[in-house]
Amino acid sequence: MNLELRHLRVVCAIAETGSVTKAASTLGLAQPALTAQLQRIERTLGGPLFERDRRGARPTALGELVLSRARVLLPAMKGLQDEAARLAGAGDAPRRYRFGGVNSPILGRLVHRLAAEQPQAQITTYASWSVDELAQLVAGGRLDFALTGVCGDSAPSAESGLCWREVSIDPVHVLLPESHPLAGADEIALADLRHEQWVAAPGDGCFGDCFAAACARAGFTPRKVYEADIRGCLDLVDAGEGIALCQATFRPVAGQVTRRLAGTPLRWRLMFGWHPESPAAGVADLVLESALAAYADSLAAHPAYLAWLLRNPGFGVRQPSGV
Template sequence: MNLELRHLRVVCAIAETGSVTKAASALGLAQPALTAQLQRIERTLGGPLFDRDRRGARPTALGELVLARARVLLPAMKGLQDEAARLAGAGAAPRCYRLGGVNSPILGRLVHRLAAEQPPAQITTYASWSVDELAQLVAGGRLDFALTGVCGDATPSAAFGLSWREVAIDPVLVLLPETHPLAERAEVRLADLGHEQWVAAPGDGCFGDCFAAACARAGFTPRKVYETDIRGCVDLVEAGVAVALCQATFRPVTGLVTRRLAGVPLRWRLLLGWHPDSPAAGDAELLLATAKAAYTDSLAPHPTYLDWLVRNPGFGVRQPSGV
């Protein structure tokens, strides 16, 4: 493995926070992923960089040497980037945003906001069923940002070196035909859906281990799960053949209703990802703020859910806490 600037940032973050766990939170990475990355860095450099115990992580002699070099190189590289940006600023080309999304409920609103706030911006979108495909495209420089989601407290794979930040978190709802016997309830117990057939769109979502575990806790094993595109999912639910999980900001459809699952057995976290060493990383905070605003826009057609969010501040757009 060749040593890169991002590896030096990892070493500095661990030294500054005094803990691999705290450094992982600060960098927006999962702790096991950061631990594995540190081990690869140490193998490349030929020895341990930190003494680690219950009190935290303290640099070894080798670690102090690496930190001394990193604290010179990183500011120098930042200065180079800033000077290059200033030099190019006078004749800078319009910003370019290449966005990828997986079943994203806010991608359209994000594009609308970017276009309204930055009319010269060049914006392209790419849709995929796979978080890993989008992450690979971002890591390879073919996309700038990935807008996707994960179930519960899961995190996307750390194999591609992306930084991930939370946009919002929602309870997962169930989509029912308005003629369904449970449609008149404000909340539906998952156990009351034990006899239903289900339908889901392909790709990464809650129809995996977390859904099976939630059903097991509710005392049943889910029956047949159909797989089709989103339009097909809506058609099957409308026909009364199956019910579906859906996001809280699912656009209202005539003849269908969305209902909360009692106790919130499933949660969906909407995430924005980018590569920390990419040119687009400088726009990450702006994109994150715009994505959060786009999420807020998406709540307008859902006044009942808005009321629920007021009573449940642990959901919706939350204060930054890492991923």
């Protein structure tokens, strides 16, 4: 006979009630049937599990060993069964939400919303500087959704076969130290920054063709560009060694300010992507709604920018549309 979980439940029931008769009543079995089952279990394990007399049944040393293992295995199996039942009964909801992001301004708020609405959901995040890498991970089934940005009217590569939807479109701002001569202006002409050095994070962003083209239209070629991670960029700006482009909802650290570029020469489109044949596709629209709400939430910390958006309806949160 092979030992099964039901046999371990029998052993635990006898130990907990202290009697084969009481255990049989608890398990809904006849006492002779439970006694015969206990005997088969003891033969399989090679010795008696209980000492039985008029006072009841007490575990032997072998019985204590079996009980110690059973009290670990049975709750673990129960937990596995409960978790499987929750996931199987989740309907259209995915078993997990796996997000990849490229410096996304709404990832934290999106995760917060989903975690509050679906406490049992498994949510993970992955960061990359590359839109293409995230698209490949989503296409390969290693991520469910990607939150990325593209400059101007460009769109993420279609090679991965992902569906892309626009969450928002925002004017690109510039990050300056408070001591900068132009820090007091509400907006700054890009041409007025012709003599500046710049800092940028690695990977995809506006420091490619879009930025070079915007500077050319303003009549200059940008000077030196330092490349660093986000913390390094902030340090370089703080030290006065350069200025940086940033998203409109970026919250600067103490001693730094963000300012609009006059005429919005650069625009940043926040994109949400998934693979149409993935399990996550069934809830992509619902997650997109949460992403749109997360973007709206992010505006609360930027009342001046929110007021600007109200005057410029071509920017801000977008209605879902195919790309």
